[in-house]
Amino acid sequence: MRILMVSAEAAPFAKTGGLADAVSALSIALNKLGHDVRIVIPRYYKINRDKLTKLEGPMGVYCGYSEEWTAVYTTTMPGTKDLPVYFIDHENCYGRDGVYGTPFDPDFQDNPYRFSLLCHGAFQLCRKLGWYPDIIHAHDWSAALAPVLLRFNERHGEFAHTKSVFTIHNLGYQGWYSKHNYPVLGLDWQHYYSSGFEDYDQINFLKAGLISSDVLTTVSPTYAQEIQSAENGFRMDGILRQRSGDLFGILNGVDMDVWNPSKDKYIEKTFSTRSMAGKAANKKALQERMGLEVNPDIPVVGIVTRLADQKGVAELFAPTYGCAYRMCTDMKLQLVVLGSGERWCEDELRVLSSNLPNLRAYIGYDESLSHLIEAGSDFFLMPSRYEPCGLNQMYSLLYGTLPIVHRTGGLADTVQNYNEQTGEGNGFVLNHLTPSSIYDTVGWAMYAYYNKKDHIKAMQKRAMQSNFGWDVSANKYLEIYEMIQKRF
Ligand code: ADP
Ligand code: GLC
Numbered sequence: 001m002r003i004l005m006v007s008a009e010a011a012p013f014a015k016t017g018g019l020a021d022a023v024s025a026l027s028i029a030l031n032k033l034g035h036d037v038r039i040v041i042p043r044y045y046k047i048n049r050d051k052l053t054k055l056e057g058p059m060g061v062y063c064g065y066s067e068e069w070t071a072v073y074t075t076t077m078p079g080t081k082d083l084p085v086y087f088i089d090h091e092n093c094y095g096r097d098g099v100y101g102t103p104f105d106p107d108f109q110d111n112p113y114r115f116s117l118l119c120h121g122a123f124q125l126c127r128k129l130g131w132y133p134d135i136i137h138a139h140d141w142s143a144a145l146a147p148v149l150l151r152f153n154e155r156h157g158e159f160a161h162t163k164s165v166f167t168i169h170n171l172g173y174q175g176w177y178s179k180h181n182y183p184v185l186g187l188d189w190q191h192y193y194s195s196g197f198e199d200y201d202q203i204n205f206l207k208a209g210l211i212s213s214d215v216l217t218t219v220s221p222t223y224a225q226e227i228q229s230a231e232n233g234f235r236m237d238g239i240l241r242q243r244s245g246d247l248f249g250i251l252n253g254v255d256m257d258v259w260n261p262s263k264d265k266y267i268e269k270t271f272s273t274r275s276m277a278g279k280a281a282n283k284k285a286l287q288e289r290m291g292l293e294v295n296p297d298i299p300v301v302g303i304v305t306r307l308a309d310q311k312g313v314a315e316l317f318a319p320t321y322g323c324a325y326r327m328c329t330d331m332k333l334q335l336v337v338l339g340s341g342e343r344w345c346e347d348e349l350r351v352l353s354s355n356l357p358n359l360r361a362y363i364g365y366d367e368s369l370s371h372l373i374e375a376g377s378d379f380f381l382m383p384s385r386y387e388p389c390g391l392n393q394m395y396s397l398l399y400g401t402l403p404i405v406h407r408t409g410g411l412a413d414t415v416q417n418y419n420e421q422t423g424e425g426n427g428f429v430l431n432h433l434t435p436s437s438i439y440d441t442v443g444w445a446m447y448a449y450y451n452k453k454d455h456i457k458a459m460q461k462r463a464m465q466s467n468f469g470w471d472v473s474a475n476k477y478l479e480i481y482e483m484i485q486k487r488f
Contacts, residue, residue: 001481003030004133005039006122008099008115008142010085011258012078013047016099017306018252018391019169022219023139024077025255029474031083038131040122042094042114043073043087051075052087059088059128063113063120064184068092070121072128079257088121100142103343111142112181112203119145120186123154132158135481137165141175144209145185151212152191163484165477166213168206170388171227171234172310175205196239210239214484216247217477219389220410224249232386248480251413252389253470259374259395261464266371271400273464279375279400286376289369290360292334298358299449300334301442302377302401304370304392307341307349312383312406315435317348323435328356331446336377337361338369374399379445383430383438387411393427394468400460403427404438404445414466418448423455426463 005027009020023039030037043049052073059070070090077083088094093114101107108114119138123146126132138146147164155162179192182203187195196211197203210216218224224247226232228240240247257263261279262272268285271278280296287294305311316322328335335356337349340363349361362369374380380396382405389410393403397414405411407429418425428448430441448456 001135001478002036002131002133003038003135003137003481004122004126005037005137005139006119006143006146007039007041007139008118010039010041013085013087014041014044014099018389019140021255021391022169022252022389025253025470026474026477027083028077028080028255029253029470030477031077031080033471033474033478035478038084038086038133039077040086040088040118040125042118043089044094044099045096047087049073049089055128059121059124061088061117061121061124062186063116064186068117070117072125086125088118088125090117093117103340111175112177112205113184115142115175115205116145116184116186119143119149122146123149123159126158133162134485135163135165137167138209138213139167140169141173141206141209144175144205147213148185148187148191148195148197148208152187152195163215163481164213165215165217165480165484166209168210168216168218168227168388170310171206171218171232171236172386174207174234174236177203179203207236207239210236210243214246215480216240216243217480218247218249220251220413221249222412223386223388223409226386226409248476250473250476251410252391252394253473254391254394254398254468256469259371259398261375261399264371264375266368267375268372271375273400273461276400276460282372282376283378284376286336286372287334289372290336290362292336292358292360298332298334299378299446300336300376301379301381301404302373302396303335303337303339303381304373305339305341305382307339307345309342310385310387312385312433312438313342313345315383315433315438316381317345317352319348321435323439324352324359325356327439327442328352328359331443333358333442333446335359335381336373338364338366338373340364374401377401378449379404379428379442381438381442382406382411383433384408384411385433390414394466397426397463397466398468400464402445402456402459402463404441405429406433407431414468418444418455418459420448420452420455423452423458426459426466
C-alpha cells in the first residue's frame with residue numbers, strides 16, 4: 001500500500017513532543033511490514049540541508065493568492081533502507097527558529113499560510129514524484145488541510161482513488177485563526193462552511209480535518225471515548241459523537257530501537273530484567289548529573305514534560321497551590337524535572353530548585369537527559385489533566401520506572417494501579433487531579449518503596465516485560481486503510 005504521512009513533526013528531524021515520535025515510529029513499522037510509506041514535513045531552519053539530498057528542479061506550490069517556489073530535499077529515515085522523508089524548503093515560511101512558534105511568540109501569526117504550504121506542497125510533491133498514494137494520512141491540526149484539499153480540490157485524476165485518514169494526537173490544539181486567513185488555504189469560499197473550517201466566524205483547522213476526512217483516529221481507546229464528552233471534547237464533542245462510527249482509538253507503540261534499556265545509547269549503563277545492576281548505575285549518574293545527594297536508598301521521582309497546563313503542572317508547581325514544595329519537604333525523595341514551556345512554570349521551577357536541596361530542574365530540551373531520567377529514576381510522575389496517549393509512561397514502564405499517573409486517556413489504558421494486598425499492578429493511579437491527590441499518591445508510592453520492597457521489585461519486572469511494540473498498532477492502522485479502500 002502507498003501511504004503518505006503529512007505532519008509538522010517527525011523524529012529525529014523536528015520534534016516538540018510525542019507527535020514526532022509517533023509519526024516516525026508508525027511509518028517505520030508500516031515500512032517493515034512491506035508498505036511504501038513516505039513522510040513529508042517542512043524543512044525547518046534547524047534541519048541541516050547539507051545532510052539531505054536536493055530533488056532536481058524547483059517545485060511550484062499554488063496556495064491561495066500566489067504560486068510559491070519551493071525546493072524539496074530528501075533523505076532516508078534512520079533505521080530503514082527505503083523510507084523516504086521529504087522536506088519542503090521555503091525561506092519565508094520555515095527559515096526561522098521554531099516549529100509552531102518560539103517561547104516569545106508561541107504561535108506564529110502566519111501559521112495558516114505556513115501549514116497551507118505544507119499541505120498543498122504534499123500534493124505537488126506526489127505530482128513531482130509521479131507517485132500517488134492510496135492513503136493520505138494527516139496528523140494533528142497543522143496537517144488537517146490535506147484531507148480537506150483531497151475532498152474538495154483534488155479528488156480527481158491521479159488522486160481519484162486516494163483516501164484520507166486524520167489522526168488526532170491532541171484535541172487541545174486546534175489551529176484557530178481569523179477568517180482573513182481563509183484565502184491562503186486555497187479553498188473556494190463556497191466550502192467555508194461545508195469543509196468545517198468555519199468556527200464562530202473564524203477558521204479552525206482541526207475542525208475542518210474532523211469534518212472532511214474519510215476516517216478519524218486517535219491515539220488511545222480511552223481518549224477516543226473521552227473526546228466524545230463535553231468535558232474532554234474541546235467543543236468538538238458534538239462532531240465526534242456524530243462521527244463516532246468513523247472514529248477509532250489505537251494505542252501508540254514505542255520505537256524499541258530508540259527506547260530500550262538493553263541498548264539505549266544515551267544512558268550510563270544498559271540493563272534488562274536479567275541484570276538490573278545497570279539501573280543502579282544510571283540512578284547514580286542521574287543524581288550526579290543533577291547535583292543531588294548520591295544515595296541509592298533515596299527514591300528518585302522523575303518528570304519529563306512540556307510545561308503546559310495539559311500536563312498537570314499547575315497542580316504540581318503553581319505558587320501556593322501546587323504540591324511539589326510540600327512533597328519535597330515532607331517526604332524522603334528526590335524530584336528531578338526536565339521540561340520547557342510556559343514561562344511562569346519555568347520561573348517557578350528555578351525558584352523551587354534554588355530553595356529545595358532535593359528538587360533539581362533542568363529547563364530546556366535535552367534528549368539524552370530524558371533517557372537518563374527514564375533509566376535512573378525509581379518513579380515517573382505524570383499527572384496529566386488529559387493525555388491522548390502519552391509516551392513517557394510507556395518508556396518508564398519499559399525502563400522499570402514505575403509511573404504515577406492520573407487515570408485519563410492513554411494513561412488509563414497502560415497503567416494498572418498497585419494493589420497493596422496482592423502486589424498486582426504496574427504503577428500508581430490517582431482518580432481526580434488535585435494537588436492533594438498527587439501528594440497522597442506519591443506518598444503511597446514512597447510508602448511502598450520503603451516498606452513493600454518485594455512488591456516494587458515484582459512490579460518493576462512486570463512493567464519491563466510490557467509489550468508496546470508498534471507492530472500491533474501498525475496492523476490496526478492497516479486494517480483501517482484497507483477498510484476505507486473498500487468502503488467508498
Ligand atoms: P506530548 O506529546 O503531549 O508532549 P508524550 O508523552 O506523548 O507527550 O511525548 C512527549 C515526548 O517528548 C517524549 O518523547 C518526551 O521524552 C519528550 N520530551 C518532552 N519534553 C522534553 C524535554 N524537555 N526534553 C527532552 N524530551 C522531552
Ligand atoms: C500528543 C499527545 C500525547 C501523545 C502524542 C503522540 O502530543 O499529547 O498524549 O502521546 O501526541 O500521539
